[in-house]
Amino acid sequence: MTTLAAPQRTEEAAGPSHRASRPRGGRAGGHQHGGRLAYAILIVAALVSAFPFYWTIVAATRSNAELAKTPPTLLPGGNLMHNFQQVLEQADIGKALLNSLIVSGAVTVGTVLFSTLAGFAFAKLQFKGRNALLALTIGTMMIPPQLGVIPLFMVVAKLHWVNQLQAVILPGLVSAFGVFFMRQYLVQTLPDELIEAGRVDGASTRRIFWSIVVPIARPGMAVLGMLTFMASWNDFFWPIIALSSQEPTVQVALRQLGGGYVHDQSVIMAGTLLGTLPVLLVFGLLGRHIVGGIMHGAVKG
Amino acid sequence: MPISRAARRATLRLGAVALAGALLAACGSGSSGSSADNNGKVTLTIDLFGTFGFKEAGLYQEYKKLHPNVTIKETSTEQENDYWKALNTHLAGGGGLADIQGIEVGRTASVTQQMSDKFVDLNTLGAKDLQGDYSKAKWAAATTAGGQTLGLGTDVGPEAICYRSDLFKKAGLPTNRTELAKKWATWDGYLKLGEQYKAKAGAKSHWMDSISSLYTLMIGQQKERYYDASGKLVYDKNAAVKSAWDTSVKAAKDGLSAKLTQWSPSWNQAFSSGSFATIGCPAWMLGYIKGQAGTAGKGTWDVAPLPGGVSGNWGGSYLSIPKTSPHAKQAYAFIKWLTAAPQQEKLFKKQGSFPSNLGAIAGVQGVKDPYFSNAPIGELFGTAAQTSPVQVLGVHDRDVDQQITNALGEVEQKGTSSATAWSHAQKGIDNAVG
């Protein structure tokens, strides 16, 4: 259910795009130096991108009454701990973070594994119905999974899975995009000769998969993994239907907080801060690689 | 630009950790919210909406003291509409339900007529003995035709008007509650006073928070509203609905409202900012005001009886136990205690939720609230509760209400014409009743 919205955006930029005809990595930057105006615009854009985060911090450290003042306060205050306490009382953010980690982790690992398996088969193996199945996969890639939630809910209700994490994990594993992405990746990076060489050595397909395909596919798997993880972490529509405040993911908890009892803006912002912090942390550590991954995914795919 | 080795490794490691976590959790998590271990320790979950005030009144802690083995965990949704949607989804899916669920009085018809198989019949746990503690109507609303009792009453919502005496004073209006009650003996009087206020108060402060609040007050005074006694939907033929609608629309056109949407963030903030001077006040709203206006608001608020001769009822609730609860017995013991007279009395004194338990009503007669300028809230709401009608409730009572107040919001916030807005309300109701 999860992965479509975001990673979808990467793929076909790739498909039809031109393979780089200039040597890769030869030049770090663009063709010209940026002028002052370029810097000015970029700085403004960066500020606009970052300001809501700053505002979240300001609001999270204030009280509701302070937020209702004119002129508005633009500096952090000293109410953070109190607000955090309120958050923890109203929504189980701790459990939500753990649940989100479990769900996104399982979805990521599963998606990457299954996509690599299928992607390999579509890229390098011959079998009946291959083209038809691949066409089916690509054809449904563009369809938002949101459109299937009604039967999905009926099934999940029948299985009594409402409010259980597998209700979110299993549908999340379906990623037509992932299969397509890995197929494209392997078509381009995995030479047929390597597989042939493996066969000549008498290796089974399974051996070939684990000792030849996976090592080569790893960079692609890493990109797919990052995209899948973020999309799953941020998934909203299905989790708010299938889960509840008793067993929330971060997004469900945030929604709960947004509509929770003491409707206090500063508390909501404190919760938003708590829920976003882990992603920001990951971004701080891996930001460069994520940027690289997205751009890479865009060109390669 | 190949992704760096370090990133690859980091990502893989992240994945491994996550997978390990997932496996651990898959083994370890029973995902029902409540649990009991071998020592008889029980965690009871209670899922509520709006402002019940149990926690704020310290009742959970008190119960924990009496029963050290029981831990209470509350979750709460501000808007009853959102709460109801989630509750239905969870009932249908058989998961995500708490041991105890709050039910608003306007939903009781739906619960007793459509979902009696989803909730525990409390009579099987001994609730029959409690019947005498409640008015006939309060008890009957949560009881099915077959005699199953599906909820215990918490509070009722007798109506009054809460007002900002400091703002009244500034605008040169009387601040004495008896004097005001005389001036606004009728709704006309109330609106006339509003005109006076408007003339003095300036653009930043308005007479009332919203016309949907005004409408709800007026409709609360009616016995028959959206359904007739036979269970037929009659809202569009009911003259009382029409009259409450028209009065509300006129108040909007006259500029008496701050045009806020009830339960929205800006409505909440307006409690402390002084954007409005009066607000419709069912008893439970007292606690809400205290929560939103905070300690700074103490002494600036007061309460006076409702215009229109009789009082009305707005809200009030029940506590029910879904059949999925593994601790129905403990849950019942808890809600029985929670709705018993002494606790309802305490709740009124601290939070203002007016008791539905007859035993508690006698006990709160003399209560005054220092937050509300020492208003005799016990007497005031006691009288109101006696004069408010017993309402005929239907399956979609709350849905109809929601669509109409929503349409009124359109009138005041967007200047939509009365006729168009009314047709919108009808469309919305058609959709909801479907």
Place this chain on the structure above:
Amino acid sequence: MTLTAAAPPRTARPPALLRRRLAKLSPYTYIAPFFALFAAFGLFPLLYTAYVSLYRVELQTPGQMQWRGLGNYSALFGDDYFWTALRNTFTIGVLSTVPQLMMALGLAHLLNYKLRGRTVFRVTMLLPYATSVAAATLVFAQLFGRDFGLINYLLGLVGVQPVDWQSGTLASQIAVSTIVVWRWTGYNALIYLAGMQSIPAELYEAAELDGASRWRQFLHVTLPGLRPTILFTVVVSTIGATQLFGEPLLFEGSISGGISHQYQTLGLYMYEQGWGFFHLGRAAATAWVMFVLIVLLVLVNTALARRRTRKETAR
């Protein structure tokens, strides 16, 4: 372990025929996990949605289905709010997609210069993408507050009257679109940047030799080179806009998309039908209409692109 002794030695291979059969089967085991899940949680729900849309099914009793024929569809098309939602989806889609992609293109162009601190710029601009819809919307809902919001305050400083970002039709749609634009502009900028970097540098050098200004280079080298990328982002953004849901839901927490449905999108309309009014059948009908709409949009998009390419080659 006496049994192993009886078994053939490990090195022995299965007979050739069997091996060939296995080899024939084996590709399917690679795609099986995906297709099993895909069938259960992807394809089946989609097809079953069409089936459900012909029945009256209520959320409380999902097991009871009552034949309704095309009744859900006629009710849908007879509902003004459906048309409102369709219109809103379109206007919000335009309001969010057009500025988003234009700005992304501009930013990508700037990011493509040799810059100091370019990694910082890129990472910062991608930050919104990492934020969840829920978090972003809760923050923006506050910034767009009518009475105490920062944006109205800033507008007040330059003499603009406070805007009612919640109940105003255009205003609320702009506010909701802003959230989308904020979250996706940086991401699209990076996609464009990647596309730009794969345009051969010789083309720029040649253009420079011809004395083309930076602007002309952008028009005549960058844009044509980016065409496939642009088409892709347009298609994806269109689909994203068609199913917009979280932003309008959380903006005020209103399931009807505001007081007069002024920013209710089709996604939200579907949710309201299913989980607000509990009419699953009608929600399913809405889902199918959305499906057809998306297919149509994708077809139109690609057809347009194909026509342009054909014209191009003809030139």
